[in-house]
Each structure stands twice: as structure tokens, then as C-alpha cells.
Amino acid sequence: EVQLVQSGAEVKKPGESLKISCKGSGYSFTSYWIGWVRQMPGKGLEWMGIIYPGDSDTRYSPSFQGQVTISADKSISTAYLQWSSLKASDTAMYYCARILSGWYFDYWGQGTLVTVSS
Amino acid sequence: EIVMTQSPATLSVSPGERATLSCRASQSVSSNLAWYQQKPGQAPRLLIYGASTRATGIPARFSGSGSGTEFTLTISSLQSEDFAVYYCQQYNNWPRDTFGGGTKVEIK
Numbered sequence: 001e002v003q004l005v006q007s008g009a010e011v012k013k014p015g016e017s018l019k020i021s022c023k024g025s026g027y028s029f030t031s032y033w034i035g036w037v038r039q040m041p042g043k044g045l046e047w048m049g050i051i052y053p054g055d056s057d058t059r060y061s062p063s064f065q066g067q068v069t070i071s072a073d074k075s076i077s078t079a080y081l082q083w084s085s086l087k088a089s090d091t092a093m094y095y096c097a098r099i100l101s102g103w104y105f106d107y108w109g110q111g112t113l114v115t116v117s118s
Numbered sequence: 119e120i121v122m123t124q125s126p127a128t129l130s131v132s133p134g135e136r137a138t139l140s141c142r143a144s145q146s147v148s149s150n151l152a153w154y155q156q157k158p159g160q161a162p163r164l165l166i167y168g169a170s171t172r173a174t175g176i177p178a179r180f181s182g183s184g185s186g187t188e189f190t191l192t193i194s195s196l197q198s199e200d201f202a203v204y205y206c207q208q209y210n211n212w213p214r215d216t217f218g219g220g221t222k223v224e225i226k
Contacts, residue, residue, distance in 0.1 A: 037162075045154075045162065045205055045217040059212075095161055103209035104152035106173065108161040 002026040004034075004096055004109035011115045012086050019082035020112045022096030029077035030054035033099035036070060036081045039111075040092045050099060051079055086116045120144050120211050122218035124204075130226040137193040139221045141206035146186045150210035153182055153191045156220075157202045165204075166191065193223075201225055 007021040022034065036048040049060040053072040060070070072079040079096055094112050097105035121144040131137045141151065149169040154162040164173040166182035169189060179194040193200055206218040 044220045045156075045207075047216050097162075100167070102150065102167060103212055104164065104167045104207060105154075105162070106164050106167075108163070111161050 002098065002107045004098060004107055006094075006096060006109040006112045009113040009115070011117070013118055014085075014087055014116055016086050016116075017082070017084050018086055018114065019080050020094060020114065022079045022081075022109050024077045024079070024098070027098075030074050034072065034079045035097050035099050035105060036068075036079075037095045037097060037105070038064075038092050039095065048081070048094075053077075053079060086114075088116050088118075090114060091116045120147060120208055120216075122206055122208055122216070124206055124218035124221045126221060127219070128222045128224060130224050131196050132226045133198060134195050135226075137196055137200075137223055139191040139193075139204055139223070141184075141189040141191070141218050143187045143189075143208055147208040147210035149185045150208060151182075151184070151189050152207045152209065153180075154205045154207065155200075155202045156205065162205065196223070 003025045005023045030053045033050045033052050035050040038046045038048050047061050048064040049070045051058045051070045051072050053074045058070050069082045096109040098107040100106045123142045125140045151169045153166040155165050156162040165176050165180050170182045181192045183190050203220045203222045205220045207216050
């Protein structure tokens with residue numbers, strides 16, 4: 001069974017750093033792209049970026065380029081999304097999702113809620 | 119940049135009735151369109167890809183149609199578990215923003 005399990009909810013202060021994770025199982029982790037999607041409170045879905053764990057090829061949405069860093073450790077089948085300096089506007093639910101060759105998302109993680117507040 | 123516009127924003131439907139959701143692209147995305155369902159407190163779930171192919175395990179009451187710039191998701195007979203928000207996503211042109219703004223299907 002394909003599963004993507006994300007790390008737990010985080011509460012941070014502005015200016016702090018953060019790295020959240022997404023662990024894949026039940027499939028060949030290095031053979032599929034993984035994407036990160038943001039959902040701000042009460043809002044829609046925004047694609048942030050994608051990574052191919054097989055070779056760490058990474059691409060970002062222009063809206064998120066320079067704002068976050070996406071990485072992966074294929075040895076433990078885990079993808080990451082990190083911030084070096086959080087802002088209150090980063091408060092959102094973040095989902096990871098597997099991407100099929102057609103570039104749509106077939107399996108999703110349960111989401112990680114990030115709250116940034118002073 | 120391709121802009122995906124979903125309408126209506128909210129659709130009020132009685133259980134057992136048909137629901138028709140629209141998604142329009144600002145330029146052609148061929149058949150490279152997916153639909154997702156999101157219930158409160160849950161992650162999105164893939165319903166349709168390739169504009170009209172149901173994903174694994176998706177009931178036959180969900181159907182997708184269209185190509186180019188006009189797409190439709192039809193739920194033939196709404197069940198209680200179908201009340202949710204539905205998003206379309208184009209994947210013809212990456213890496214630009216790909217999702218529509220969503221349509222909320224609520225109980226009438």
C-alpha cells in the first residue's frame with residue numbers, strides 16, 4: 001500500500017527555521033516525483049515545488065522560489081520542505097503528494113499544519 | 119501562465135440530484151486535467167485524470183469530460199459523502215500555478 005506520512009504539527013515564531021518531512025512507503029521512492037502543496041487557512045491549493053528523489057532534481061513554482069528549500073534523502077525514503085526564516089504568512093497546511101508520470105498527484109500525505117505566531 | 123477558473127464557487131444540491139462543476143483554462147491544456155475532492159480536515163483525493171479517466175476506487179457516479187479549455191466534472195447522484203470542495207488541476211504546462219480556486223458542493 002502506497003503511503004506518505006508527514007511529520008507532526010509545528011508552532012513556531014517569526015524568524016525561526018523549520019524542516020518538515022514526508023516519508024514514503026509501499027512503492028519505489030526513487031522512481032516518482034514528490035510535490036509539496038500549500039493550503040492557507042480557508043483557501044485553495046497552491047503547488048510549491050517538486051523533487052525527484054532518484055537524483056534530487058528539484059523545481060520550484062516561481063511563487064515559492066527562494067522562499068523554501070525542497071530536498072530528499074533517498075536512503076530513508078523521505079522528502080523535506082524547509083524554511084530558513086519563517087513569517088506569519090507561512091501559516092498553512094502543507095501537503096506532500098506523489099506525482100505520476102502525467103504530472104498529477106495520485107497519493108497525498110495527511111498534511112502538516114505549520115503555525116507561525118509571535 | 120495558465121489560469122484555471124472554476125465555477126460556480128458554491129453549488130447547493132440536494133442528495134440524489136446531479137451536480138455539474140465547471141473548470142475553464144485560459145489557454146488549451148489538451149486533456150491534461152485532473153479533479154480532486156477535499157473533505158474538511160482531510161487531504162485532497164484524486165478523482166479524475168486525463169480529463170475523463172477515473173482514478174482507482176472512484177465510484178462510477180463521478181465522471182469527467184472536456185478537452186482544450188472547457189472541462190466538466192459531473193456527479194450523477196449526490197451521496198452524503200460527496201459534499202466537499204472540488205479542485206481542478208492542469209498539468210499541461212508546468213511549473214506554473216496549476217490549480218483552480220475550487221467549487222464547494224454543499225447540501226441544499
